Amino acid sequence: xxxxxxxxxxxxTQMGQEVILRCVPISNHLxxxxxxxxxxxxxxxxxxxxxxxxxxxxxxxxxxxxxERPDGSxxxxxxxxxxxxxxxxxxxASSVPMGTSYNEQFFGPGTRLTVL
Amino acid sequence: AQSVTQLDSHVSVSEGTPVLLxxxxxxxxxxxxxxxxxxxxxxxxxxxxxTSAATLVxxxxxxxxxxxxxxxxxxxxxxxxxxxxxxxxxxxVTVSGNxxxxxxxxxxxxxxxx
Numbered sequence: 001x002x003x004x005x006x007x008x009x010x011x012x013t014q015m016g017q018e019v020i021l022r023c024v025p026i027s028n029h030l031x032x033x034x035x036x037x038x039x040x041x042x043x044x045x046x047x048x049x050x051x052x053x054x055x056x057x058x059x060x061x062x063x064x065x066x067x068e069r070p071d072g073s074x075x076x077x078x079x080x081x082x083x084x085x086x087x088x089x090x091x092x093a094s095s096v097p098m099g100t101s102y103n104e105q106f107f108g109p110g111t112r113l114t115v116l
Numbered sequence: 117a118q119s120v121t122q123l124d125s126h127v128s129v130s131e132g133t134p135v136l137l138x139x140x141x142x143x144x145x146x147x148x149x150x151x152x153x154x155x156x157x158x159x160x161x162x163x164x165x166x167t168s169a170a171t172l173v174x175x176x177x178x179x180x181x182x183x184x185x186x187x188x189x190x191x192x193x194x195x196x197x198x199x200x201x202x203x204x205x206x207x208x209v210t211v212s213g214n215x216x217x218x219x220x221x222x223x224x225x226x227x228x229x230x
Contacts, residue, residue: 003159004159033217033218035218035220041222042220042221042222042223043160043206043218043220043223044220045217045218045219048216048217056216056217058217091159091160093160104150104162104165105162105218106159106162107152107159107160107161108159109157109158109159110159
Protein backbone atom coordinates (compact mmCIF):
# COMPACT_ATOMS: atom_id res chain seq x y z
CA UNK A 1 0.00 0.00 0.00
CA UNK A 2 1.38 3.45 -0.90
CA UNK A 3 2.56 5.52 2.01
CA UNK A 4 4.12 8.86 2.81
CA UNK A 5 7.74 8.63 3.87
CA UNK A 6 9.87 11.15 5.72
CA UNK A 7 13.58 11.50 6.27
CA UNK A 8 15.38 11.71 8.56
CA UNK A 9 13.42 10.21 11.41
CA UNK A 10 15.39 12.31 13.87
CA UNK A 11 17.41 15.46 13.22
CA UNK A 12 19.57 17.19 15.81
CA THR A 13 20.87 20.65 14.99
CA GLN A 14 22.41 23.68 16.61
CA MET A 15 20.41 26.85 17.05
CA GLY A 16 20.84 29.14 14.06
CA GLN A 17 21.55 26.33 11.62
CA GLU A 18 19.47 25.58 8.56
CA VAL A 19 17.62 22.28 8.36
CA ILE A 20 15.75 20.61 5.53
CA LEU A 21 13.13 18.01 6.30
CA ARG A 22 12.24 15.72 3.45
CA CYS A 23 9.04 13.99 2.52
CA VAL A 24 8.01 11.75 -0.34
CA PRO A 25 4.23 12.03 -0.72
CA ILE A 26 2.08 9.37 -2.31
CA SER A 27 2.88 9.54 -6.00
CA ASN A 28 -0.49 10.46 -7.50
CA HIS A 29 -1.52 12.94 -4.80
CA LEU A 30 -1.94 16.61 -5.56
CA UNK A 31 -2.00 18.38 -2.19
CA UNK A 32 0.82 18.41 0.30
CA UNK A 33 1.00 19.59 3.88
CA UNK A 34 3.31 20.12 6.81
CA UNK A 35 2.17 19.95 10.41
CA UNK A 36 4.13 20.03 13.61
CA UNK A 37 3.63 18.86 17.16
CA UNK A 38 5.62 20.39 19.96
CA UNK A 39 6.02 17.91 22.79
CA UNK A 40 2.89 17.85 24.91
CA UNK A 41 0.95 20.14 22.59
CA UNK A 42 -1.53 19.83 19.74
CA UNK A 43 -0.66 18.93 16.18
CA UNK A 44 -0.61 22.30 14.37
CA UNK A 45 -1.03 23.07 10.70
CA UNK A 46 1.92 24.84 9.09
CA UNK A 47 1.33 25.00 5.36
CA UNK A 48 -0.47 23.47 2.40
CA UNK A 49 0.92 23.28 -1.12
CA UNK A 50 -0.80 22.71 -4.43
CA UNK A 51 0.18 23.19 -8.04
CA UNK A 52 3.66 24.28 -7.04
CA UNK A 53 2.61 27.05 -4.75
CA UNK A 54 1.50 27.60 -1.18
CA UNK A 55 -2.28 27.47 -0.93
CA UNK A 56 -2.56 28.24 2.77
CA UNK A 57 -0.17 28.89 5.65
CA UNK A 58 -0.52 29.46 9.35
CA UNK A 59 0.90 32.34 11.37
CA UNK A 60 3.59 29.94 12.57
CA UNK A 61 4.89 29.68 9.00
CA UNK A 62 6.94 32.87 8.96
CA UNK A 63 9.85 33.94 6.77
CA UNK A 64 12.11 31.39 8.41
CA UNK A 65 10.13 28.60 6.80
CA UNK A 66 9.88 27.62 3.16
CA UNK A 67 8.57 24.66 1.21
CA GLU A 68 9.53 23.28 -2.13
CA ARG A 69 8.74 20.41 -4.44
CA PRO A 70 12.05 20.36 -6.27
CA ASP A 71 11.75 17.32 -8.46
CA GLY A 72 8.15 16.16 -8.67
CA SER A 73 8.53 13.53 -5.98
CA UNK A 74 10.09 15.13 -2.90
CA UNK A 75 8.39 17.78 -0.78
CA UNK A 76 10.71 19.65 1.55
CA UNK A 77 10.37 21.96 4.53
CA UNK A 78 13.31 24.26 5.15
CA UNK A 79 13.91 26.19 8.32
CA UNK A 80 16.55 28.82 7.62
CA UNK A 81 17.79 29.62 11.10
CA UNK A 82 16.47 27.23 13.70
CA UNK A 83 15.38 28.37 17.13
CA UNK A 84 15.01 26.34 20.29
CA UNK A 85 11.23 26.60 19.97
CA UNK A 86 11.35 24.87 16.57
CA UNK A 87 12.02 21.61 18.37
CA UNK A 88 9.04 19.44 17.52
CA UNK A 89 7.80 16.46 15.55
CA UNK A 90 7.15 17.52 11.97
CA UNK A 91 4.58 15.57 9.95
CA UNK A 92 4.18 15.60 6.21
CA ALA A 93 0.84 14.67 4.64
CA SER A 94 -0.61 14.34 1.17
CA SER A 95 -4.10 13.99 -0.22
CA VAL A 96 -6.40 13.86 -3.22
CA PRO A 97 -5.46 11.27 -5.76
CA MET A 98 -5.77 12.52 -9.28
CA GLY A 99 -9.16 11.65 -10.78
CA THR A 100 -11.07 11.60 -7.48
CA SER A 101 -12.90 14.39 -5.73
CA TYR A 102 -11.63 13.87 -2.25
CA ASN A 103 -9.79 11.72 0.12
CA GLU A 104 -8.19 11.75 3.50
CA GLN A 105 -4.84 13.25 4.30
CA PHE A 106 -2.24 10.52 4.55
CA PHE A 107 0.49 11.20 7.07
CA GLY A 108 4.10 10.21 7.23
CA PRO A 109 5.73 8.90 10.42
CA GLY A 110 7.25 12.27 11.24
CA THR A 111 10.69 13.78 11.73
CA ARG A 112 11.67 14.65 15.25
CA LEU A 113 13.68 17.88 15.17
CA THR A 114 15.78 18.73 18.20
CA VAL A 115 17.38 22.18 18.31
CA LEU A 116 20.18 22.56 20.84
CA ALA B 117 -13.13 29.80 13.75
CA GLN B 118 -13.04 26.05 14.04
CA SER B 119 -11.78 24.13 17.03
CA VAL B 120 -12.02 20.76 18.70
CA THR B 121 -11.87 19.87 22.36
CA GLN B 122 -11.07 16.38 23.50
CA LEU B 123 -12.54 16.11 26.93
CA ASP B 124 -10.15 13.50 28.32
CA SER B 125 -6.39 13.57 28.01
CA HIS B 126 -6.10 10.00 29.23
CA VAL B 127 -8.57 7.10 29.24
CA SER B 128 -7.87 3.71 30.77
CA VAL B 129 -10.04 0.65 30.10
CA SER B 130 -9.75 -3.07 30.61
CA GLU B 131 -9.45 -5.35 27.62
CA GLY B 132 -12.87 -6.41 26.42
CA THR B 133 -14.71 -3.41 27.88
CA PRO B 134 -16.20 -0.53 25.89
CA VAL B 135 -14.20 2.48 24.81
CA LEU B 136 -15.54 6.04 24.77
CA LEU B 137 -13.32 8.94 23.68
CA UNK B 138 -15.11 12.27 23.79
CA UNK B 139 -14.81 15.13 21.34
CA UNK B 140 -16.68 18.40 21.00
CA UNK B 141 -16.22 20.72 18.07
CA UNK B 142 -16.88 24.33 17.28
CA UNK B 143 -17.50 25.45 13.74
CA UNK B 144 -19.29 28.26 11.97
CA UNK B 145 -19.85 26.09 8.94
CA UNK B 146 -20.74 22.50 8.22
CA UNK B 147 -17.67 20.63 9.38
CA UNK B 148 -15.95 17.52 8.23
CA UNK B 149 -14.79 15.55 11.24
CA UNK B 150 -12.20 12.84 11.58
CA UNK B 151 -10.60 10.59 14.12
CA UNK B 152 -6.94 9.77 13.64
CA UNK B 153 -4.90 7.28 15.65
CA UNK B 154 -1.18 7.36 16.31
CA UNK B 155 0.66 4.31 17.53
CA UNK B 156 4.14 4.81 18.99
CA UNK B 157 6.71 5.72 16.33
CA UNK B 158 4.08 5.55 13.59
CA UNK B 159 2.36 8.16 11.46
CA UNK B 160 -1.19 9.34 11.95
CA UNK B 161 -3.73 6.89 10.56
CA UNK B 162 -7.31 7.75 9.70
CA UNK B 163 -9.83 5.76 11.74
CA UNK B 164 -13.00 7.27 10.31
CA UNK B 165 -14.49 10.42 8.83
CA UNK B 166 -17.78 12.30 8.78
CA THR B 167 -18.48 14.43 5.73
CA SER B 168 -22.21 15.24 5.98
CA ALA B 169 -23.53 11.85 4.95
CA ALA B 170 -24.72 9.34 7.58
CA THR B 171 -24.34 10.64 11.12
CA LEU B 172 -23.19 7.27 12.44
CA VAL B 173 -19.83 6.57 10.91
CA UNK B 174 -18.08 3.23 11.00
CA UNK B 175 -14.32 3.05 10.77
CA UNK B 176 -11.54 0.56 10.87
CA UNK B 177 -10.85 -1.90 13.69
CA UNK B 178 -14.42 -1.80 15.00
CA UNK B 179 -14.47 1.89 15.88
CA UNK B 180 -17.42 4.12 15.17
CA UNK B 181 -18.46 7.69 15.89
CA UNK B 182 -21.73 9.56 15.88
CA UNK B 183 -22.06 13.13 14.68
CA UNK B 184 -24.53 15.01 16.89
CA UNK B 185 -25.06 18.51 15.64
CA UNK B 186 -27.31 19.52 18.55
CA UNK B 187 -24.56 18.59 21.00
CA UNK B 188 -21.65 19.59 18.70
CA UNK B 189 -20.10 16.24 19.54
CA UNK B 190 -18.33 13.49 17.66
CA UNK B 191 -17.48 10.87 20.26
CA UNK B 192 -15.51 7.77 19.31
CA UNK B 193 -16.64 4.39 20.58
CA UNK B 194 -15.75 0.75 20.37
CA UNK B 195 -17.75 -2.05 22.00
CA UNK B 196 -14.78 -4.09 23.15
CA UNK B 197 -11.23 -2.83 23.63
CA UNK B 198 -8.25 -4.80 22.43
CA UNK B 199 -4.71 -4.48 23.67
CA UNK B 200 -3.65 -3.27 20.22
CA UNK B 201 -5.99 -0.26 20.57
CA UNK B 202 -3.60 1.37 23.03
CA UNK B 203 -2.50 4.55 21.24
CA UNK B 204 -3.02 8.29 20.98
CA UNK B 205 -6.31 9.37 19.38
CA UNK B 206 -6.95 12.72 17.77
CA UNK B 207 -10.27 14.31 16.93
CA UNK B 208 -9.88 16.58 13.91
CA VAL B 209 -12.06 19.12 12.10
CA THR B 210 -11.82 20.87 8.78
CA VAL B 211 -14.17 23.21 7.00
CA SER B 212 -12.03 24.37 4.14
CA GLY B 213 -13.25 21.74 1.78
CA ASN B 214 -11.60 18.43 1.30
CA UNK B 215 -8.14 19.84 0.76
CA UNK B 216 -8.03 22.26 3.63
CA UNK B 217 -6.01 22.34 6.78
CA UNK B 218 -6.84 19.99 9.59
CA UNK B 219 -7.40 21.33 13.08
CA UNK B 220 -6.46 18.85 15.77
CA UNK B 221 -7.67 18.31 19.28
CA UNK B 222 -5.19 17.81 22.10
CA UNK B 223 -5.30 14.07 21.81
CA UNK B 224 -6.45 11.31 24.15
CA UNK B 225 -4.12 8.56 25.27
CA UNK B 226 -5.95 5.27 25.46
CA UNK B 227 -4.51 2.72 27.84
CA UNK B 228 -5.83 -0.84 27.66
CA UNK B 229 -5.19 -3.02 30.68
CA UNK B 230 -5.13 -6.81 30.46
